[in-house]
Amino acid sequence: MPGESAVRIGLLLPDLLGTYGDCGNAEILQRRLQWRGFPAAVIPITVDDEVADSLDLYVIGGGEDSAQSLAADFLARQPGFARAVGRGAPLLAVCAGLQVLGREFTTGHGRVRTGIGVLDLVTAPARDRAVGEIRTRPVPSLLTEALTGFENHQGHTTLGPAAQPLGRVEHGTGNGDGFDGAVQGRVVGTYLHGPALARNPELADLLLSWAVGTPLRPLEVPGLAELRRQRLSRPRRRR
Numbered sequence: 671m672p673g674e675s676a677v678r679i680g681l682l683l684p685d686l687l688g689t690y691g692d693c694g695n696a697e698i699l700q701r702r703l704q705w706r707g708f709p710a711a712v713i714p715i716t717v718d719d720e721v722a723d724s725l726d727l728y729v730i731g732g733g734e735d736s737a738q739s740l741a742a743d744f745l746a747r748q749p750g751f752a753r754a755v756g757r758g759a760p761l762l763a764v765c766a767g768l769q770v771l772g773r774e775f776t777t778g779h780g781r782v783r784t785g786i787g788v789l790d791l792v793t794a795p796a797r798d799r800a801v802g803e804i805r806t807r808p809v810p811s812l813l814t815e816a817l818t819g820f821e822n823h824q825g826h827t828t829l830g831p832a833a834q835p836l837g838r839v840e841h842g843t844g845n846g847d848g849f850d851g852a853v854q855g856r857v858v859g860t861y862l863h864g865p866a867l868a869r870n871p872e873l874a875d876l877l878l879s880w881a882v883g884t885p886l887r888p889l890e891v892p893g894l895a896e897l898r899r900q901r902l903s904r905p906r907r908r909r
């Protein structure tokens with residue numbers, strides 16, 4: 671049953687990382703809780719703020735290389751963020767967010783940066799930019815339904831043994847090796863913009879069930895089945 675106090679969703683760095691609607695992931699999480707009767711609040715955490723370790727889940731989005739480097743600097747000096755991830759708070763990271771949370775990333779200008787290291791992965795620029803619709807089949811036992819999104823990135827990502835991919839790519843590029851994203855504990859990374867949680871409600875509810883500690887009742891959202899049917903049936907790509 672919904673508790674008294676609001677579920678608090680930390681929206682990390684909306685001022686730096688939030689391309690292609692990624693900030694909408696926080697709103698989707700909030701709405702899916704509220705529609706089920708849970709009070710829920712989105713807490714934006716800008717570059718001028720400190721990351722509180724006490725929030726129930728966190729999301730971070732994608733962005734350009736310069737914003738990504740600033741985000742890496744910011745998160746590296748946030749003990750609250752490290753504590754939150756260390757205690758197993760759910761965290762969704764999209765594209766640049768995924769890259770920053772890895773062990774290392776190389777910018778498009780060839781600058782090698784140390785990442786936050788909560789995902790066992792490294793990222794380096796590929797020759798061609800991946801732009802367009804992406805569709806994947808979930809790999810871990812956590813999800814069953816196909817995942818859909820929009821990708822726009824130069825980086826290709828290689829996972830280490832501690833991380834498993836989120837999906838196997840059916841259309842698009844993802845990590846660049848036939849898979850997309852990474853799952854390590856309750857940290858989920860993906861190249862899917864969209865926002866990803868609007869297009870993939872099963873992933874939204876997985877994160878929410880981790881946050882509230884109980885499975886959530888199914889939800890009918892008008893138009894969502896049609897949105898998924900359209901997005902999954904005809905992914906279009908620019909080459």
Ligand SMILES: NC(=O)CC[C@H](N)C(=O)O
Nearest residue numbers: 732733765766823824825
């Ligand atoms: N859309 C993004 O977040 C881009 C991430 C990164 N700057 C890259 O191009 O790989």
